[in-house]
Amino acid sequence: MNVKNNKRRQMTNEKIRKAFFLLLEKQDLNSVKVSELCRVANINRSTFYANYIDIYDLADRIYLDLKEEIEQLFNVRDDLKECEAEFLQLFEHMNEHRNLYVCFFKLGFERKPFQLQSFVEIKETSGNRFMDYHVAFFKNGFNAIVKMWLDNGCEESPREMCDILLNEYWGRFNKS
Numbered sequence: 001m002n003v004k005n006n007k008r009r010q011m012t013n014e015k016i017r018k019a020f021f022l023l024l025e026k027q028d029l030n031s032v033k034v035s036e037l038c039r040v041a042n043i044n045r046s047t048f049y050a051n052y053i054d055i056y057d058l059a060d061r062i063y064l065d066l067k068e069e070i071e072q073l074f075n076v077r078d079d080l081k082e083c084e085a086e087f088l089q090l091f092e093h094m095n096e097h098r099n100l101y102v103c104f105f106k107l108g109f110e111r112k113p114f115q116l117q118s119f120v121e122i123k124e125t126s127g128n129r130f131m132d133y134h135v136a137f138f139k140n141g142f143n144a145i146v147k148m149w150l151d152n153g154c155e156e157s158p159r160e161m162c163d164i165l166l167n168e169y170w171g172r173f174n175k176s
Helices: 007-026 034-041 045-051 055-073 080-096 098-106 117-126 131-151 158-174
Strands: none
Touching (some): 007 045, 055 098, 080 131, 080 158
16 A cells, blocks of 8 residues: 555655765766666665656655745744744754755755745834845845855754854844
8 A cells, every 4th residue: 555654655755865865965966867866775766756756856845845844843933032942943953954954955945935934924014115135134144054054064053053143143133
């Protein structure tokens, strides 16, 4: 029985994704071949195609899964303490799933439309006509420090990264 969320299918998808991340460490997305991925994951090509249309479908599904996870984790608040806890939780998630986030940046997903509901609410309720610029600045700055952190092997703890982010940006964000 090939039920979407059965344990065997989940384990197979995990093997496929781990192999994909390993291959992406050494090559670009356009160079990753299904046959090579299947060899690394120790699965048949038919197993891959039972789960994904092609390599790009796999990459897109990884993006959508990550987007969903982040949206569940992250919901910026006006209150600094609530915001701090959510950023800390996000950095902990990034630290725990480094390969996923390295893949996220390697595939250029940070440039894809990714709108957190909390940013939409901040823009709508702030009354600041320049809020789009603040949000763009924050998102790009955030992506830059996360990428740097990942490139450096996550030497700083999630707590230190949260402190860096809040010390650098929180005051500027609220002055608008």
